[in-house]
Amino acid sequence: MDGVFGKGHHLHLIDGSAFIFRAYHALPPLTRKSDGLPIGAVAGFCNMLWKYVQDARGADAPTHVAVIFDHSSKTFRNEIYPLYKANRPEPPEDLRPQFPLTREATRAFNIACIETAGYEADDIIAALSCRARDAGGRVTIISSDKDLMQLVGGGVEMLDPIKGKPIGPDEVREKFGVGPERVVDVQALAGDSVDNVPGAPGIGIKTAAQLIEEFGDLETLLARAGEIKQPKRRQTLIDHAEQIRISKRLVELDCDTPLEFGLETLEVRDPDAEALIEFLNRMEFRTLTGRVAERFGAAAPAPVVVDAPAAEAGAALPPIDRSRYEVIRDMAALTGWLAGIADTGIVAFDTETTGLDEMAAELVGVSLCTGPGRACYIPLGHVGEGAPGDLFGGPVLAEGQIDRAQALAALKPMLEDDSVLKIGQNIKYDVKILARAGIRVAPVDDTMLMSYVLNAGTHNHGMDELAATYLGHACVPIKDLIGSGKAQIGFQQVAIDKAAEYAAEDAEVTWRLWHHFRPQLSRERVSTAYELLERPMVPVLAEMEMAGIRIDADHLRRMSSAFAQQMAGLEAEIHELAGGSFNVGSPKQLGEILFERMGLAGGKQGKTGAFSTSAEVLEDLAAEGHDLPARVLDWRGLSKLKSTYTDALPLHVNSETGRVHTSYSIAGAQTGRLASTDPNLQNIPVRTDEGRRIREAFVAGPGMRLVSLDYSQIELRILAHVARIPALVQAFRDGIDIHAMTASQMFGVPVEGMDPMIRRRAKAINFGVIYGISGFGLARNLRIPRAEAQAFIDTYFERFPEIRVYMDRTVAEAKQDGFVRTLFGRRINTPGINQSGPAAGGARRAAINAPIQGAAADIIRRAMIRMPAAIRDLPAKMLLQVHDELVFEVEESAVPELIARARQVMETAAEPALQLDVPLIVDAGTGLNWAEAH
Template identity: 45%
Template sequence: FRIPLVRVEGYEADDVIGTLALKGAAAGLQSVIVSGDKDFYQLIGPGVALLNPGRGGPAGVDETWVGPDNAAERLGVPPSQVTDYLALVGDSSDNVPGVKGIGEKGAVQLLAEYPDIEALIAAAPTLKQKRPREALQEHAESARLSKRLVTILTDVPAELALDRFVMEPPDWPELTRLFGELEFASLVPRVEAMMASDPAAPDPTPATPGVEVEILDDPADLAAMLTELRDADLVAFDTETSSLDPHDAELIGLSFATSPTRVWYLPFGHRAPAGDLFGDDAQSAAPRNLPSIADTALAGVRALLEDAAVPKAAHNGKYDIQVLRRAGIEVAGFAYDSMLASFVLDPSRRSHGIDALALELLGLRMTSYTDLTGKGKSQIPFAEVPVDRAAAYCGADSTTVLALREQFAPGLEVASLAALLRDVELPLVPVLVDMEWTGIRIDREHFARLAETLDRDLGALEAQIHGVAGVDGLNLNSPRQLAEVLFEKMQLPVIRRTKTGPSTDAAVLEALAADGHELPALILQYRELQKLKSTYVDVLPQRVNAGTGRIHTSFNQVGAQTGRLSSSDPNLQNIPIRSERGEAIRRGFVPAEGWQFVVADYSQIELRLMAHLSGDPAFVAAFRSGGDIHRQTAAIIFGVDVADVTPEMRARAKTINFGTIYGQGPFALSNQLGITQDEAKAFITDYFERFAGVRAFLDACVATAREQGYVETLFGRRRYIPEIHDKNFNLRAFAERTAQNTPLQGSAADLIKRAMIAIHAALPAAGLRARLLLQVHDELVVEAPAEEAERAAALVREHMEGAAELSVPLVVEVGIGPNWVDAKH
């Protein structure tokens, strides 16, 4: 919007505003501060007023204007006493402590009798009311500190240069680009409407400027296109379908592009709008389509897509490849994905969607899906979108893939990230395609029995809770009712408050349960069982595909900045394992009839990476010895022989081993081990004295982030950490932990991806029918015919342990069984 900004190094915005407002008033101007912050009331006087925008929507200026005439009425004290008033009542949002025991009403009453804080503190022993008397005597220094904190400086070295404060016309294209990058979807149309009313605003750039999409609806016209495609260095493609689920998606259209300006669209499944088939309007006429892509007339298109010698590109190609597989085509030669390139280049980017990238990097406003189909009750299927509009939409996606490739290429080379994209992320696409397409089987009868058991247990728990609470009909899903019972009826201590009252979240209930209170413990049990039932036991059977009889999750390559894969629709990576109930859910995942599961899990992968990356001699030696790393660590920390390590010593060593990875401090460690913070601090100090190389590595990670703005994994993946320089201590501390943890988590993610690529190729090469099904953090689940299970297990172990050469051995634990649980054990 080109609103002028004023910055003065070393001073807060409030102080700059205050200084400029008073300088303006001194120059005979009317200064207006637009803010809802009460601190600014102290500045109100001749020539200085406050305009409070409020939160309730549009209001008249007379309702929001605060000047010398009505300032005292609004706050209860005149501007001259505002700092004293705020010093008494405090402000938790600005970390102003105030005087505990004195509220807004009491502060107004006291300041009506005394001119300021110092006079009040001096008179405190003589105050008649006990509460303010004791509060002021006990918290006098807090009151003085609070007054200093709320006092706005008005002598900042800021120049009142009025010529610099003149607003220029908004930069509409930049606003549109920025709002698109930030995913402010509802604001983009508002900006465009404002642009339309501004005669000086430029026209928005169309998605495909000067590009005419060639629509081919006659098989006779395909030969020329196929010749161009085969001569191209890279062919981008995009599909339009009837469903986001590739197992149900009918192919409606397909586009190909050889450059950002050369593109074709092939319609396959367009139809006239429902009810308009015999209308007179030309738009209602049945559209022309090519025969099915399986038809002999389309053999050339199929051959091109299946030819590995023709390099192909897409945006989120994993989806398009599965859509084409459903249509009977096995895409080969997939060589580029603009979504993955964006993620590799900057994993912190807010969105890797093609619309956001086009707007941010190319200045192109892409047509949205709902621009074509509408929304709500008036929404039409994509098949009913006119062919010319569908062609422009689909064609723009293909041309934009190639335009983005040109945009990303220099950055990938300069940052040495091209190899990560080429050797890890892109080869992983066909692996994930096969895993998603295959899916995983569940025992539906097992889940039905589990649902009955949980229903029975939930009913019994609910009755027990009602009995302990002494309230019939208590709604266990109502935080308000639970709060009334826990904190009013039973008078349990309030741990934390929210805007609506005492909190009853899990942390509060756990704290109360830890103090021996029965009801919070029962409610926690109830919530755990209810979550298992509603999230997994009831839902997973509903996600079984009717055609395949299996559940098909989606693995997401972009999102986690460490490079880890995530799973969604449904999420199969978060199924609990530590509890007996969670284990029962995993037991319901079973292989095909006559097959077995092979489950392989990296052993302590992040600790092994810590040893390798830090080079700490003691840590490396502990892993090379081949024993229990936590016993080895305990022996080093406590200075005893391995044989003399007690279970308690091992437990403490295990906790701190993993705590180092996540930047755990004394507070968190003391909670985990049940010791004092001083003991925890001493324990951490002793640990890092014994493993000085680990300390040096972690410090170096933070230093690298501060110097370069990013850290890297073992394989060169970058994570940018701008918060490392933030003035906010909490954000900066989090950034430092992120800098320490990312090289470990990210390297583990890269390792298992490399292993997956190798295993996916090795299984069929060995003549095995075994296939990868799931990746869950450091674990792979493979399905193999019973007679192949042992060979498959050996092959999986070989390629997981050989995914990288480290200074310590990579160890993989492998099991075979008739379900997920038994195979893992």
């Protein structure tokens, strides 16, 4: 290299600040073992830099590179507009000491580390990009920050570091509606609420792009604003012209940012192995230290202590190498693998199928892993590319595959062997696929559930995210194999060699994640929650989901027809109230009718300029006595029931079983509640006649009955226990109507002969307090003035001061620990609890509610786990779980026995782990359909 930057050179500019915040939010809180120093962001940052160094090779490798950081929060823009970024919260306390360490890490990697006082990182990136471009070189900005997109073009491109996708002029136009050269004009008009750039009120990105495209540039638009036809938009631009010009100065990057160095000083240099290893070892990053030492052929120093995030497995592991995977094409090879698994007693496995519906998908292949680099793929159902069909027109299998029945017969003993632990990621899917093939997989461990019990509320638990976060590894994207959209193919059409790399990698990643998470369970004191609440749910839910439930499709079709007629009648009424026809399903048109044509108060416009017509807005208007929004709410309710249930449910009937098979997500809600999907059977409304009629469509089979058992007020009972409220505890023990008792305590009225409206208000407060309801929220629910609602809440806390004590104590613990625990040891992380601003209230309410809702979820899980053994000898199956309710299908003669046994299991589910101060009560019902049973 000649030392002068110019043509043929390629400069990489890494947005260091974005890397830091990505790393901080991607990883759970981590501390250095030796002194408790927060290092989570540093760990993630180092893993990202190491991946960059490894990937930045080949023909298109950079010749020059730098990592750019923000120096401080105050810049020259604050002199232009003092409120610039005024709404930005201060960095979290545990992140601040990590900022200097990320700079030190950059220098340890021997990469230029740049920051300039008074200027943002984006300005430095702009100045370097402009200089490199003017010198004839190429520039790649490694960031997805929209504010940098104005620099794209003329030899400057961006690269999204998360998706690995380039961002060029076409991608910029897709995001902003204009080319890079006009991005600043669009941003000046639209403003930015995050950075507190004012822009033009009521004008969003889409409208701004249309205006700039029409008038050419911002100054021309402002000069000719009087030509705009829409009165409101015209006046906005005229009235706020100077504010818009200031906004442009705020969003426009400064290519003249002073730099005290030349581009030639940014030449790529290999890391100094000794310095880098010393830094990583000092940070106690054992895995990464080992990888770096192996890469440079150096001896890894003895670690100070067990490392931070990525090597809980106990020893540095080599990087994942897909070239080492084996394709099993004959029984001899499979037999050898099975013998090895029998020796080790542990295997990670995964299934590949023709689709995502476990009740319809066919098995395509199985992957196995017994250690790092020791993984294989057994293809069973791949079709030949371009192969002719068989005599019946079906596809012909590709060559080099074991007969499926023969392979499954060989795998079955191992998969059912109680002495061999089977590890999976979201293993419930694989359990169901193999159950349909007559194989009972047990015992099992699930890395998704391990991550969930450790990190609920911190991040998602999908394999790709876990691999990137904890292993520093990017998995092969499934889209790379099967494509997307209309061109998407089935996995059975993927070439076997390509499929093997993908599938065996999944098995190896699962094996590594298991070794990473397993030791943490006991250290973080969540082993009991995992072993008793998460792991045993897999076979229970798999059996429930496979059982499915019958529906009466004719009943739903009749309801759909009735809903359509009711909706048509409501539409006619709505059009008459509006003084003309319009699309009732269009929020934009409805907003114009309500707030422009009718002139109703309370209209709020979003960035797109459209009025909000959310349910809350319409409910407020309806409460004020306006008929049109009330009728629209009725229409929307029917429309949702029709599209979500009466039209959609028959489409979910499985052609083989004739039943609907929902799927339960175990690791969805952070409180432990299950989530029902495809179809969602947990959100069918039960307080309306229409919702109850939909439940009528869920029916029992011939000679059978549906039985529903439902916990009575379980969350209030748990609140009485955890908050130690003597009045509530005694009321529950005495079997008193808790809502009437609360009303009597609050309003000084006798329980006997109580006005139902007073009891209703007490009920709303009882349940609202659990969810941290505000005076505003209660006022909305009860349709009463806000001051009256707040007075109710104040009176409630006066009568039951123990609740306030519980709330304050729980929030304090959450702020100190970063999590709360349920009565059964489930840890629920509260990552936003120490934030300030509007998000703080939501985080506080979530922290207060989590131990209560989480304990209720834990109790019903404990009941579900015990239920199969309790009813195994009965002609009955557990079909559904809907929050606090379990639904069974049972032969008519066995209904009384089923109710007695199931009630006993549910009412004693907390025991022996916990003896509640209040009894758990379960209501039971039975009928030919779900509505009758409930």
